[in-house]
Amino acid sequence: MQEAKYIYFCSIMSKNKTTNQLWKVLGTGFGVAVTLGGTVGTGILRKPGPIADQLVNPYLIVGLWILVATYALLGISTVLELSLSIPKAGAWYGYAERAFGRYIGFLVGISSWLGTITALAFGSYTFSEYVGILFPYFEHQENYVAVGTLALLWFFHQLGVVMAGKSQEWLSGIKALALLGFIILCFAFGSGGMWHEPSASPRGLPLWSGIMTALLSIFYAFDGWHTAAYFTEENADPVKSMPKSMYIGVISVALIYLFINISILYVLPLEDVRHSKLAAADAITWLFGASTGKWITAFLAISIFGILNTQVMFAPRVLYSMSRDGLFWKKASEVNSLGSPSFATHLTVGMSCLLLLMGKNLNERLSDIATFFFVASYISGFSSLIRLRQTEPQLHRPYQAWAYPYVPSLLLFISVLFLMGTLIQNPTSGIYVLLFIAGTYVLFRSLFQSNKSDF
Numbered sequence: 001m002q003e004a005k006y007i008y009f010c011s012i013m014s015k016n017k018t019t020n021q022l023w024k025v026l027g028t029g030f031g032v033a034v035t036l037g038g039t040v041g042t043g044i045l046r047k048p049g050p051i052a053d054q055l056v057n058p059y060l061i062v063g064l065w066i067l068v069a070t071y072a073l074l075g076i077s078t079v080l081e082l083s084l085s086i087p088k089a090g091a092w093y094g095y096a097e098r099a100f101g102r103y104i105g106f107l108v109g110i111s112s113w114l115g116t117i118t119a120l121a122f123g124s125y126t127f128s129e130y131v132g133i134l135f136p137y138f139e140h141q142e143n144y145v146a147v148g149t150l151a152l153l154w155f156f157h158q159l160g161v162v163m164a165g166k167s168q169e170w171l172s173g174i175k176a177l178a179l180l181g182f183i184i185l186c187f188a189f190g191s192g193g194m195w196h197e198p199s200a201s202p203r204g205l206p207l208w209s210g211i212m213t214a215l216l217s218i219f220y221a222f223d224g225w226h227t228a229a230y231f232t233e234e235n236a237d238p239v240k241s242m243p244k245s246m247y248i249g250v251i252s253v254a255l256i257y258l259f260i261n262i263s264i265l266y267v268l269p270l271e272d273v274r275h276s277k278l279a280a281a282d283a284i285t286w287l288f289g290a291s292t293g294k295w296i297t298a299f300l301a302i303s304i305f306g307i308l309n310t311q312v313m314f315a316p317r318v319l320y321s322m323s324r325d326g327l328f329w330k331k332a333s334e335v336n337s338l339g340s341p342s343f344a345t346h347l348t349v350g351m352s353c354l355l356l357l358m359g360k361n362l363n364e365r366l367s368d369i370a371t372f373f374f375v376a377s378y379i380s381g382f383s384s385l386i387r388l389r390q391t392e393p394q395l396h397r398p399y400q401a402w403a404y405p406y407v408p409s410l411l412l413f414i415s416v417l418f419l420m421g422t423l424i425q426n427p428t429s430g431i432y433v434l435l436f437i438a439g440t441y442v443l444f445r446s447l448f449q450s451n452k453s454d455f
Contacts, residue, residue: 022089022234022320023161023339030165031228031235031245032252033172038227038310039253040175041303045296047217048264049276054210056202056274058194058265064211065261068218069254072225075378075411076246077402078385083229084398085388087238090321091229091314092377099384099391102327106444107437108380109322115370115377116315117348121355122366123308124149130301134294147353149305153312154349160338161234164313171306178299179256182280186263189287194265194273216421221257223374224307225250226381230314233321234339239398316344327448369429369436375419382412 048061055061079091088094092112097105128145132138138145157164202210228246232238260280265273267283276282281296316332320341323332336342355366385401385408401408423430 020333020335022317022335022341024234024236025162025339026165026231026234027236028241028245028248029169030231031242032249033165033169034227034231034310034314035225035246035249036172036176036253037168037306038314039222039224039249040179040256041221041224041307043217043221044257044260045280045300045303046278047221048261048279049273049282051214051217052194052265052270052279053274054214055207056270058262060211061214061265062258062261064214065218065257066254068215068222069250069257071219071411071414072222072250072254073247074402074407075225075382076250077399078382078408078411079226079229080243080246080399081397081401082381082385082388083232084239084242085395087232087235088321089230089233089317091226091232091318092381093318094321095384095388096380097325097327099387100380102325102448103441103444104380105325106322106327106448107440108377109318109327110440111373111436112377113315113318113322113348115373116311116318117352118355118366118370120150120308120311120315120348120352121146123304123311124352125356127301127304127308130297130304133297134301143356146356149308150312150349150353150356153309154345156309157312157340157345158336158338158342159340160336161340162338164309164340168306168309168313171302171309175299175303175306176252176256178302179260182284182299183256183259183263185287186267186283190263190267190283192266193268194270197270212421216418216425219375219418220371222253224310225253227310227314230317233317243399312345312349315348316341319344319347369426369432372419372422372426372429372433375415375422378415379412379419382408382415386412 051061051064052058055064082095083091086094086098090109090112093105093109096108124146125142127149128138128142131145132140132142156167226246228242228249232242235241264279264283267286268276268279272282272286273279278296281293284296285293319328319332320335322328323330323344332341332344332347334341334343386405388395389404
């Protein structure tokens with residue numbers, strides 16, 4: 001068996017040297033792991049407090065998490081149709097370019113990549129803050145720790161797609177086991193918390209305002225449900241393994257989120273939840289004392305590191321795919337001898353480090369704008385499916401979205417509402433978004449309008 005694997009990898013290496021292609025070595029386990037790694041982060045441990053403060057009623061809170069989980073589950077059926085009929089690296093970019101042409105593809109691709117490098121910079125800085133809490137020696141050295149973390153991930157991802165894939169599986173496994181342990185402890189030692197208290201949700205406008213704010217928070221916590229689609233081109237048998245991995249991944253995330261919410265509300269009384277900035281840590285502290293809070297801090301650091309690992313892996317795939325289509329610097333389409341898009345990884349990590357050096361305040365502003373583009377990417381995806389059904393009815397579709405056109409149209413409508421919500425929450429971001437769109441159009445017209453660019 002090991003000899004057969006060795007021969008298989010040797011043949012892939014030989015092919016890569018002549019064709020400069022990504023390796024087809026990923027499977028179901030990686031798809032599940034990258035969904036968990038790209039979705040489950042600090043949001044689920046932070047958001048229960050602010051959401052409880054808005055809504056008060058635990059049944060309403062859990063119901064909203066189920067509602068957004070349903071959105072993600074329906075979204076999987078749509079993304080599967082796109083990813084299996086257009087099996088390109090880079091996910092949203094490839095679908096938009098095929099459905100709406102080169103400029104829209106360029107806009108979606110570059111905004112997706114820039115949004116991710118912003119998230120990388122902000123996430124690595126947050127990771128460094130938790131490292132400083134755990135190890136006081138590193139306190140007040142956040143930028144150095146953050147850049148060092150990204151450099152470590154950059155080095156690791158030069159070792160190839162097989163190594164990177166296995167690391168993602170290990171990190172996601174550790175994260176899932178830690179969360180399962182947290183849930184078990186809460187149910188074993190909790191005494192009812194909010195579930196045993198009388199609760200009355202606000203009424204009228206405060207209720208609807210609270211629901212909208214909570215939905216936006218939950219929506220962002222689920223961001224990443226589509227991550228496996230970035231790697232369709234590298235899947236050894238995507239038609240067989242992608243549906244299994246994506247559904248298992250999203251259902252696992254949804255169950256983890258639901259039980260974490262239920263368990264936190266089972267431990268903490270209402271007043272403690274409402275004023276909690278990190279509800280998971282407060283639940284453990286409530287059960288076992290103040291000295292145990294650092295365990296949650298350690299988990300947060302591991303969780304963020306897992307997301308950073310995922311982002312360093314999938315963001316270069318967007319540049320790789322754009323470059324291959326003549327919509328980015330050609331050098332970004334280079335694949336090293338171990339199956340990684342090496343130069344695209346250099347650019348991704350390098351740009352994130354540059355953003356870190358520009359300061360935390362800028363990164364927070366860019367993070368707000370990136371949120372807009374992440375939601376806009378969903379809109380581009382659902383729109384692409386509807387457009388391609390009209391323009392390319394004969395396109396081979398190994399998997400078809402549920403209940404077309406009703407489900408994709410519903411998801412498109414919901415995504416537009418969420419996009420409007422992000423603008424309402426951050427109205428100044430709209431100006432920067434318009435400036436960005438204008439800038440990308442000028443760049444596209446000057447460098448990439450022809451079919452193939454020499455840039």
